[in-house]
Amino acid sequence: HRHSMAPPHTLVGYILPDKEEDRVRNEDSESEDEEEERQPEFLDMKEMDSVSSISVVLSQIPILTLFCLSLSAVDFMTSKQKYRIQGRFALRDPWWEISCTASRLNSKFVMKGYPSYSLRILRQEEGRSIVSLFLKACGVDSDFVTRFMQWLPVDRHVDLTNVEEALNDFGNQSKENGEQVESDVLHRISKSGFYVRAARMYPHVMRYMPTLLPGKFLKLLNKEKEVEIQKRQVLHFCLLHQIMWKEFQLVRCETRVEAFRDCKLFSTIPRLQRDALVLYDDLKNFCRQKGHTYIDRENLQESMRSCGIPEVNTWEAVNFLRNQGVLKVDKQKIALRNLYKYETEIVECLSTVAMAEPWKIDLDVKEVLSSAQRMRMRAKAELEKEQSSSAQNGEEHAPLEPLPLDPDQVRAAEMMCANPVTVISGKGGCGKTTVVSLIFKAAVAQQESKKEKELEINSSCEGNKENGAQSPQEVLLTAPTGRAASLLTKRTSFTAYTMHQVLWSFMSTKKSPSGEPMNWMFAKVRVLVVDEGSLVCVQILHSLLSMLTKYAKLQKFILLGDIRQLPSIDPGNTLNDLFESLQRVRWAIEMRTNHRAESELIVPLHICFIALLHICFLLVVFILDLQMAIKQLLQRPAPGLKDDRSSQFVAFMRRDCDLINELCCKHYSDHTTKDCKKKLNFQVGDKVCCTKNGYKDTKEMQKKEQAKDTAQTQENEQVKDTTETQKNKQAKTRLCNGEIFFIKEVRKNIHNCIYFTSLQYFQ
Numbered sequence: 001h002r003h004s005m006a007p008p009h010t011l012v013g014y015i016l017p018d019k020e021e022d023r024v025r026n027e028d029s030e031s032e033d034e035e036e037e038r039q040p041e042f043l044d045m046k047e048m049d050s051v052s053s054i055s056v057v058l059s060q061i062p063i064l065t066l067f068c069l070s071l072s073a074v075d076f077m078t079s080k081q082k083y084r085i086q087g088r089f090a091l092r093d094p095w096w097e098i099s100c101t102a103s104r105l106n107s108k109f110v111m112k113g114y115p116s117y118s119l120r121i122l123r124q125e126e127g128r129s130i131v132s133l134f135l136k137a138c139g140v141d142s143d144f145v146t147r148f149m150q151w152l153p154v155d156r157h158v159d160l161t162n163v164e165e166a167l168n169d170f171g172n173q174s175k176e177n178g179e180q181v182e183s184d185v186l187h188r189i190s191k192s193g194f195y196v197r198a199a200r201m202y203p204h205v206m207r208y209m210p211t212l213l214p215g216k217f218l219k220l221l222n223k224e225k226e227v228e229i230q231k232r233q234v235l236h237f238c239l240l241h242q243i244m245w246k247e248f249q250l251v252r253c254e255t256r257v258e259a260f261r262d263c264k265l266f267s268t269i270p271r272l273q274r275d276a277l278v279l280y281d282d283l284k285n286f287c288r289q290k291g292h293t294y295i296d297r298e299n300l301q302e303s304m305r306s307c308g309i310p311e312v313n314t315w316e317a318v319n320f321l322r323n324q325g326v327l328k329v330d331k332q333k334i335a336l337r338n339l340y341k342y343e344t345e346i347v348e349c350l351s352t353v354a355m356a357e358p359w360k361i362d363l364d365v366k367e368v369l370s371s372a373q374r375m376r377m378r379a380k381a382e383l384e385k386e387q388s389s390s391a392q393n394g395e396e397h398a399p400l401e402p403l404p405l406d407p408d409q410v411r412a413a414e415m416m417c418a419n420p421v422t423v424i425s426g427k428g429g430c431g432k433t434t435v436v437s438l439i440f441k442a443a444v445a446q447q448e449s450k451k452e453k454e455l456e457i458n459s460s461c462e463g464n465k466e467n468g469a470q471s472p473q474e475v476l477l478t479a480p481t482g483r484a485a486s487l488l489t490k491r492t493s494f495t496a497y498t499m500h501q502v503l504w505s506f507m508s509t510k511k512s513p514s515g516e517p518m519n520w521m522f523a524k525v526r527v528l529v530v531d532e533g534s535l536v537c538v539q540i541l542h543s544l545l546s547m548l549t550k551y552a553k554l555q556k557f558i559l560l561g562d563i564r565q566l567p568s569i570d571p572g573n574t575l576n577d578l579f580e581s582l583q584r585v586r587w588a589i590e591m592r593t594n595h596r597a598e599s600e601l602i603v604p605l606h607i608c609f610i611a612l613l614h615i616c617f618l619l620v621v622f623i624l625d626l627q628m629a630i631k632q633l634l635q636r637p638a639p640g641l642k643d644d645r646s647s648q649f650v651a652f653m654r655r656d657c658d659l660i661n662e663l664c665c666k667h668y669s670d671h672t673t674k675d676c677k678k679k680l681n682f683q684v685g686d687k688v689c690c691t692k693n694g695y696k697d698t699k700e701m702q703k704k705e706q707a708k709d710t711a712q713t714q715e716n717e718q719v720k721d722t723t724e725t726q727k728n729k730q731a732k733t734r735l736c737n738g739e740i741f742f743i744k745e746v747r748k749n750i751h752n753c754i755y756f757t758s759l760q761y762f763q
Helices: 020-028 045-053 124-137 142-151 163-173 175-192 194-201 203-212 217-222 225-232 241-248 257-262 271-290 297-306 311-323 337-355 365-387 407-418 432-462 482-491 499-508 538-551 574-585 597-623 626-635 654-669 699-713 718-727
Strands: 009-015 072-078 082-087 096-105 108-119 294-296 327-330 333-336 421-425 475-479 496-498 527-530 556-561 588-590 687-689 694-697 732-735 740-748 754-762
Touching: 009 082, 082 096, 108 194, 108 203, 124 142, 124 163, 142 163, 163 175, 194 203, 203 217, 203 257, 257 271, 271 294, 271 297, 271 311, 271 333, 294 297, 297 311, 297 333, 311 327, 327 337, 333 337, 337 421, 337 538, 337 556, 365 407, 365 432, 407 421, 407 432, 407 588, 421 432, 421 574, 432 475, 432 482, 432 527, 432 556, 475 482, 475 499, 482 496, 496 499, 499 538, 527 538, 556 574, 574 588, 626 654
Parallel strands: 082 108, 421 556, 421 588, 475 496, 475 527, 527 556
Antiparallel strands: 009 072, 009 096, 072 082, 096 108, 294 333, 327 333, 687 740, 694 732, 740 754
8 A cells, every 4th residue: 555645734833842752763763754865965075175174064063974954753733733743853942933844644744845943932931931941951050040930020021032131130130149140141041042042133044044054054053154144145145055165164055946946035036146046956957867067058058948048148147157166168068167177186186196106017917817817727626626526536637727818807907017097897707806906916915025125135234123014005995885895805805995985084084284194094005996987976086086196105096897887876977988088098998708607697687587577567567556566476476586585676765665675574584574663673584684884893703703712722822823813803894785684693782772693694
């Protein structure tokens, strides 16, 4: 059964304080609304430098992600009745009158957009109770609040609009506590009650700013920027993030066109700024949807014409945005200046790497690849010999003859050794990561061998020196996602990181007064390898290259991927652009031979998958009920749905995912996904999917392993060294988004929170 939302209603009231069971319900229950979650946006290198160097508005929140209000359900009291509303509320205190638009969904309402705030108009008795709560919320001593409330004359009306005046009168009449009132209480109110004072002085700010700048207007008010907004009368101005940074030093802070329309302010904006807002919004959507970083003049004119903006007004808006530093006009192309800057500075970074002192790796690449091939064939032969039941004892096998080397792999290896920049394209199984791993593993080993020889010569001349120092990380392997980084680590001999991990490590590293990172773990990196290059947008690649060329010792850049895959979701197609440009100078190559055995099954599996999709589509179309369609697929069962290890569904809406998970959990595990208290009901044997990158604490598992190792040390002294090595390892295991696990053991801690002590990784 699919639930539909009722028509929206405008509700005016205030939020009631949360009860304990409401907090637990908000933490345990999953969102059921259809509002699309806002994905975090990542700052570029210049913005990160700004955040770390000066006190900007976003300096108190996570550096790499923009602040977004959390979604939660609250009890909302209107003049008629109480409602349960799910939405994003920045202010929840009972003295705020909140106006919002919400639609009914099942037993609660779901808020659309963001609310507006104003101070409640209170009756005398209610006003006193609200004032008492307000003073306590500001940190005023409870005894003082009690004496103040007792002092108030019966006929005197007090609320948040005149509470400071009443406190001054109380201080004047109380000589003993008068100094305390002036120096302590009023100071606390002016600091903690700033939003209340702002609502009294600038009611329009509290009415419009929560919608125009959701999630950021509180930080804006803390810096008293609303005074500047009122003085400059730019509340209706083009609040683009470039202008907001120039005017108020606000990072990634801008207002959407829809927000102006929701506030009914769009028609009050002057014509030029209004056209500029529409053009900017249309260009951003075009770049996001098409993946481009610019638009042609003809396409821009046609798009603006469909919005009802004449050609003359279009170019006036373009010139206005260009003068404001928002657009870049290059002949017949119009680009957002930040995207244009990313691409041009990527070229500058690569030019810096190419012009710097080269690191030419002197390796016999054919010997390196042949040696690795012989080792793989020898290991495969030994495994087949062990598994073969018909093999006779003492039977001699003919020596293995290695297969001829893949010429594309040889050329790619030679490019990496000779060139500062190399782009390698190829489908999965062509050996891109294998070649990179073999070449740089051999290069690092060769370099360490030379250093050891030099150290021996120097030590013989100058005496003994300290040994055992850990060599710095010189080869950095990265990927855009946690899952890709995890696979990269397993397939190579290096530890791979996500690109955002590298950016975050830079931001969290202590800086010198000049901005140089101190003891940064990637400061000695000489080689940067980026896998899954088709998923990398221009902004992230620009930040990473800028960081490593400026603060590391980057000498080689390797980009891996498949140019025939779709580009990244964010603007930019860096892999394809770099491949086409560098192929002319023979710094790019495409591998064509597939060496992965299981890849031969791709075509037959693809045909089976299409057939299965056709069956599912017919079921959904003719039955017109998702629940019944899923049940029939499970009961048949359809191909691949025989057991929970092979089953997999793909859905595009959260409520459909919830329904499918519920049906599959009941079918395969014989229990529901939630218990009677609406809490997630995890049980042993359940199949779970990690939806975010994170870490799992494995201290308890290590204690058990160390206990076993301690018992074995009495029999074998070599185990002691192994145990000491294990103790020094990081007691955390990285879980990547998209990884599948089966629960082997479930426990609850003293806070009655569920945690898994044993998970079985499923590949």
